[in-house]
Amino acid sequence: MQDPTETGGEPSPGLVSTAIQAITQHIRSEGLAAGDPLPSEAAMTRQLNVSRTVVREAFRSLSAMRLIDMSAGRRATVAKLDTGAMSMVIEHGITTQQISVHQVYDVRRTIEMRTVALAALRRTEAEAAAIAQSARLMRENFQNPEIVMEHDIAFHEAIAAASHNPVFSLIVTAFSGVTRRTWVIGWRTRSSSEDQLKMIKGHEDIAEAILKGDPRLAAEHMAQHFDKSVKALLDAGIA
Amino acid sequence: MQDPTETGGEPSPGLVSTAIQAITQHIRSEGLAAGDPLPSEAAMTRQLNVSRTVVREAFRSLSAMRLIDMSAGRRATVAKLDTGAMSMVIEHGITTQQISVHQVYDVRRTIEMRTVALAALRRTEAEAAAIAQSARLMRENFQNPEIVMEHDIAFHEAIAAASHNPVFSLIVTAFSGVTRRTWVIGWRTRSSSEDQLKMIKGHEDIAEAILKGDPRLAAEHMAQHFDKSVKALLDAGIA
DNA sequence: GATAACAACCTGTCATACAGGTTTCAAGGG
DNA sequence: CCCTTGAAACCTGTATGACAGGTTGTTATC
Incomplete structure (x- = not known):
């Protein structure tokens, strides 16, 4: 016709x-x-x-x-640049078991080692404050996992934003959905409050390194953070 | 209202x-x-x-x-995991000038320094061969930019595949569209055939390092490759 | 028992209709 | 003159019905 x-x-x-x-x-x-x-x-x-x-x-x-x-x-x-589609693709990959949580964490580690270094170099004062603020809110609410998780996510997204490269922000934010689904598992694995506070301390170390403008130190702390997170997930039996 | x-x-x-x-x-x-x-x-x-x-x-x-x-x-x-949506998001960001080619290259560099290291560690014989094959085809067709570009893209995607992490493949492939739009510009900047062959040599070095299973060397060659590519784009005035 | 025609089901596209939100612009009141 | 108001024009959101063409399973025939 x-x-x-x-x-x-x-x-x-x-x-x-x-x-x-x-x-x-x-x-x-x-x-x-x-x-x-x-x-x-x-x-x-x-x-x-x-x-x-x-x-x-x-x-x-x-x-x-x-x-x-x-x-x-x-x-x-x-539309303004938005994560919508990307996170749906990732979620789809996870739910249909075409990608594993572990694989996502490897990518996150790779990317965030870079965002944190860039953030240390390029962050504004306001961005450094926002990052530190998220870390502080994690500590203040450390009895409530749900709230800690949200601040953790905000923490990582704030670092990505401070890298001043929206593509990094895009990817990091796209992974937040996966984080929401697995975070609590990793948290529970840190059986003692001591372990949990140690993990929060890791975030504060990262925030501090960014504030000081030391990219090497910031990346180092970030690497440690991810290594511990991945280990926690592995201990919990997440592939 | x-x-x-x-x-x-x-x-x-x-x-x-x-x-x-x-x-x-x-x-x-x-x-x-x-x-x-x-x-x-x-x-x-x-x-x-x-x-x-x-x-x-x-x-x-x-x-x-x-x-x-x-x-x-x-x-x-x-559906099987596919890049479709992701590449459209990236393309959208580029065409609406919300992200720059330079920013994409920074992300690519970050990710591919990792994929190339993983590829060196985890590649099968067949994957190493496919990577080397792409590099060889680049040299054999070096008079024809279009064809060289396609093999270049295949080269990077093959490395991502050899990392055995589909999330990396997903992201690298999503960027291929951007590469198609800017590659020729970088190529032209390499005025002499000598420069162009040197760039191809860089790919062969990467392929060789992967074949030898040397992740550190592979990453080093990849870093050099990206640094030169970014410099070429900058020389051409691409933001 | 193999094969070919058929029926049932499914998606692709079109046309039409109407409800409800948004913008525009002009008439009327201050 | 400016401001308010209200209606018309335009736009999207959803529903319904229709038909073409592809796919699959079933039946009837050889």
Whole structure:
């Protein structure tokens, strides 16, 4: 039925994929930035000569990946960089057992040894304070694992942010979901309060090294932190 | 009437988001693995008591993130781990100028210093051969930049695969799109054939170190490779 | 028992309809 | 003149029905 001069020749694995490409292509060719509005569904429908169903599924797909923002009544807009899609991919890999928690931790260790060094070199005063603040809140709430975990996650994300490289932030944040699922296990393995406080001390050491601007020391503390975390997970039988 | 507390809001007021969660939840609770079939759209429609439109947009969204595979006539199936979504996020960040090529290279350098060390430790004979093969093909086709680039990308992906950690593969592959867009620029900066061959020699050194099983040497060569690549991009004026 | 036609089911796409949110702009009141 | 107000125009969210075409299992035929 529809035969609008297929340019290029790709027999198309589906009209929706074509529409998705058209939209991303539009963003690129128009040089749109985060917040800029996209064409309406109706306009896209006319331009591509397909039904609104197809255009809509394309928009919705991009929205699911958080490349665009949609909300009722308003045109879709280009989205700010967001972890949404990435964390879903990681989660999917974990739940379908295609990747293991241990493998994620190896990647985290690799990346965070770098973010912490960069943070020590590039952090602003405010960022150093935020990092130290998270560590302090971990200690103050150390009886409540859930709260400690949230501050732990915030701690690592703050370090990534202080690296001033959003790609690192993106990846670190994408792993936070996995952390939420396994953190408590590692915490329980640290049977004594002493062990738990020692682990919190590790965070404070990292924060301090960042504050002092010593990348080598910061990386060293981070490595120790991860080695202990991985060991705790291994002791708990997490593959 | 603006409510800035909207960012990162969890309360998704859409039926589609609910449906997406229901599907991923189904995968989790049923313990599905890659290749397993999902309920049909009709079944989901009944279960969630929403229209097929909604269910379909949910399926399509998951398909766009490559969490599930869809094809006409057949039920959707759980997908194998794939880079699709991740590379789109990275591309989006680049095209909307929220991240720079330089930042991507810093992340690549960080990750590939690790993958190359792991590859040296864990590679099979076949993997070592594949890596060396890519390096050889780079040399054999060194007059043709496009082909050299493809083998370069294959080279790095093969190293990631040899690390035996799919998360590394995932990330490295996600960056390949960026490489395709900037590689030629770096190549041109290496004005003389001599420089270009020197760069290929760098790849061969890496391959050899992996074959010898020397992680420290491999990482060192990889670091040099990236330092030169970044310098080439900087010389070309890429931010 | 093998094979070919068929029926049941499934996804891909289209058309239409309507509810509800958002923006725009002009008319009316201060 | 400015501000408020309200309606119209536009937009997205969801539902329904229809049909084409692919896939699979079953049955009838050889």
